Amino acid sequence: MKSSVMNVRLKWTHWSPKKIDREEIYLKDLLLKLVELQEIDIQIDFYQEHLDSMPVELQEMAKAIVGLRHEIDDAIALLATVEGELKSKEQDIAVEQEKIKKSERRLLSIKNLKEHDALSREIKLGKKVAGEIEEHILELIGRNEDLKKSIDKKQSDLKKYEETIVEKKEKAEQLMTKAKEAVKDLFAQKDEIVSDIDHEILKRYQTVKKARGNALAQMINGSCTGCYMIVPPQLNIRVLKQQEFLTCPNCNRILYVKQENIPENNKTDQLIN
Ligand SMILES: [Zn+2]
Numbered sequence: 001m002k003s004s005v006m007n008v009r010l011k012w013t014h015w016s017p018k019k020i021d022r023e024e025i026y027l028k029d030l031l032l033k034l035v036e037l038q039e040i041d042i043q044i045d046f047y048q049e050h051l052d053s054m055p056v057e058l059q060e061m062a063k064a065i066v067g068l069r070h071e072i073d074d075a076i077a078l079l080a081t082v083e084g085e086l087k088s089k090e091q092d093i094a095v096e097q098e099k100i101k102k103s104e105r106r107l108l109s110i111k112n113l114k115e116h117d118a119l120s121r122e123i124k125l126g127k128k129v130a131g132e133i134e135e136h137i138l139e140l141i142g143r144n145e146d147l148k149k150s151i152d153k154k155q156s157d158l159k160k161y162e163e164t165i166v167e168k169k170e171k172a173e174q175l176m177t178k179a180k181e182a183v184k185d186l187f188a189q190k191d192e193i194v195s196d197i198d199h200e201i202l203k204r205y206q207t208v209k210k211a212r213g214n215a216l217a218q219m220i221n222g223s224c225t226g227c228y229m230i231v232p233p234q235l236n237i238r239v240l241k242q243q244e245f246l247t248c249p250n251c252n253r254i255l256y257v258k259q260e261n262i263p264e265n266n267k268t269d270q271l272i273n
Contacts, residue, residue, distance in 0.1 A: 027244065030201070030245070034201075038216045040193070043182070043186055044187070044190070061164070064161060079147045086141065089133055089136055093137065096126060096129055096133060099126055106119060205254070208253055218256060218261070219236070219261070224248040224251060239255045242257065
């Protein structure tokens with residue numbers, strides 16, 4: 001049902017009305033279109049965000065994999081060094097033990113007390129040196145085991161990462177294809193709506209959207225849902241009437257109301273549903 005208010009011309013508040021001399025712009029239709037445009041834009045932004053973040057996420061995973069491979073290479077190189085050192089120390093101790101054995105055998109045949117004491121001291125010293133080498137060997141064995149464990153863990157992590165990235169890549173590609181299709185579809189819908197909206201209003205919409213994220217804000221219980229400020233009473237009444245193009249004095253968002261949020265006594269048939 002069309003009432004006389006449907007024929008109210010668009011009145012401009014808060015910004016210059018010049019250039020807009022199109023005849024008979026119906027505010028309800030315009031606001032509905034803008035709300036629809038905003039809903040489409042929210043969806044486009046949502047998909048776009050995913051489209052932008054997915055390659056970054058995959059890149060980060062790929063970087064982590066490269067980093068892990070380097071860590072494994074470094075650990076393997078270190079393991080080779082430790083194993084080499086271990087081998088050399090094992091040879092050292094064998095030599096040292098052989099020397100001790102020889103000296104101990106010689107000791108049995110020495111009668112001279114002075115010589116006996118000297119050789120005994122040599123054996124004692126040799127055992128001390130062997131003991132130190134043994135300690136070093138034990139330390140190297142410990143390091144060797146730790147390194148092997150750490151390499152195993154890194155290799156199993158790497159395997160998991162490599163499997164995950166393949167899965168993620170597949171999923172991301174599927175999602176990206178879907179998102180691209182959705183965005184294409186949304187842009188087509190947007191083009192249709194935009195073609196019906198006045199250029200100056202669109203510019204205004206884009207400016208507020210750029211600054212605030214959303215260009216339109218619903219008024220609920222007398223508050224702007226964009227910035228949560230209470231809309232001044234006079235403005236509140238005008239917003240409820242939906243006969244003017246009005247913006248929130250605090251955040252500049254274009255204010256609109258939904259049918260269910262209009263108090264009974266303010267209801268007319270030309271409001272947004
Ligand atoms: Zn506001």
